[in-house]
Amino acid sequence: MSNGSKKQEMLSKMQERKSEVKIVRRIVAIIAAVIIIALAGAGWFGYSYVKEALQPIDPNATKTIAVEVPIGSSLSTISALLEKKGIIKDARVFKYYAKFKNESQFQAGDYDLTKAMTFDELIESLKTGKVYRKPVFTMTIPEGLTLEQIGNIIEKKTPYTQQQFMDLVTSDAFVQQMMANYPELITDAVLADTIRYDLEGYLFPATYPYYEEKPSLEAIVEEMISAMNDVVRNYSDVLAEKEMSVHELLTFASLLEEEATAQTDRETIASVFYNRIKTDMPLQTDPTVLYALGGHKDRVLYEDLEVDNVYNTYKNKGLPPGPIAGAGKSSIEATLNPSKTEYFYFLADKEGVNHFSKTYDEHLQKVEKYLRKAE
Known part of the structure; x- marks a missing residue:
């Protein structure tokens, strides 16, 4: 073979090798691209899967x-x-x-x-050990509110009107159902003809969380009654020892709640009421007059004290027929654990500080000192 032929053959082989290298490189590039795409796809799939797995299965679920x-x-x-x-x-x-x-x-x-x-x-x-969920909304029922006032809050916080609320809590069927569900809390005492609203004072003041946008009105009210039941049952032994009924407890506590101010000593006020009851004196507490009148007034007038109503403790001795508002835990405990004093009178000055007296003359002096001179 001539030198020219050999040279041509070598050039031909070199060209073939270059072509093979190009093909191999192309195959490698394609394989690498496929691997990268596959890894990226797998990574995206994994990311999407984990992200989805971190979310609630059904954000709108309410069934437990x-x-x-x-x-x-x-x-x-x-x-x-x-x-x-x-x-x-x-x-x-x-x-x-x-x-x-x-x-x-x-x-x-x-x-x-x-x-x-x-x-x-x-x-x-x-x-x-407790079921914790972020509520859709919460509703706070402060201490010392009547059913009608609670209805106003419900109207603002829920789809239900105050009238719908009042219709429910005054419904004989609903009252009977609550009596059946909570027999130790709600007794026949609430059915007395003299009571304005059977369930007045039986809804516990607290902040309630709700986990659905529109809980039933029945569920809302029953939760408040159930909360009161949970609180009161803790004092069943004390009530038995004192021979006091739950209805009497909530009635007495409601008076303390309505008389309370930010600086009020509930235990001492309770002692005043107990001292008056023991000596057959009328309680003469203004909140019962306001309840008898059926509304709020900035100042109780002498003529208001004469209103002929069973809730008026200026005209009637002893406790009123039933609670006049919802009492909180502190008022309930003060009812059961009053201070031991010889006080029969008290008044709150313009700053809300309470002043207690043993005699009526002493009381009049404090009225002159803390109220009239401040006017």
Whole structure:
């Protein structure tokens, strides 16, 4: 073979090798691109999956699901249980989220959970042993409000009107149902003809959370009654010892609540009322006059004290027929644990400070000193 032929053959082989290298490079590039795309796709899928798994299964769910966490359950066991019950999407995501938050001390017990709960809400519930959820809205019922005043708050905070509320709480059927549900709290005493509203004073003042936009009006009211039942049952032994009924307790406590100011000593006011009852003196407390009149006044006049009404404690001795407002826990406890004093009179000055007296003459002197001279 001539030198020219050999040279041509070498050039041909070199050209073939260059072509092969180009093809290999192209294949490698394609494979690398496919791998990158696959990894990116897998990463995006993983990111989307985890992001979705971190969200509540159904943010609008209200139905509760019973979950029993056995004693000694590990985080892995609890996570798997929540996934099995449909509370969360993925047990592994919940487990790693809890570990990332350094949360592991969960309590055994029976829980009523929902698909609307976030991971943080679930963790808080499992840590405290209580079901924790962020409420849709809350409603605060302050101490010392009448049913009509509570109705005003409900009208502002819920879709229900004050009239709808009053229609419900004065409904014989609803009252009877509450008596059946809470027999130790609501007794036949509320059915006396002299009582204005059967359930007056039986709705506990507190801040209530709601986890749905429109809870039923019946559920709203019953929750307040149930809260009062929970509070009062703690004092059943004391009531038995004092031979005092729940109705008397709530009636007495409502007087303290209405007489209270920011600086009021409820226990001492309670002692004044008890001292008057023991000596057959009328209680003569202005809030009962206002309740008898059916409205609020900045100042009770002498002519108001003569109103002919069973709630007027200037005209009638002893407690009124029933509560005149909703009493808080402090007034209830003051009713059961009054101070021991010899006071029969008290007044609040312009600053809300109370001044107590043993005699009427002493009381008149304090009226002159703290009220009339201040006018």
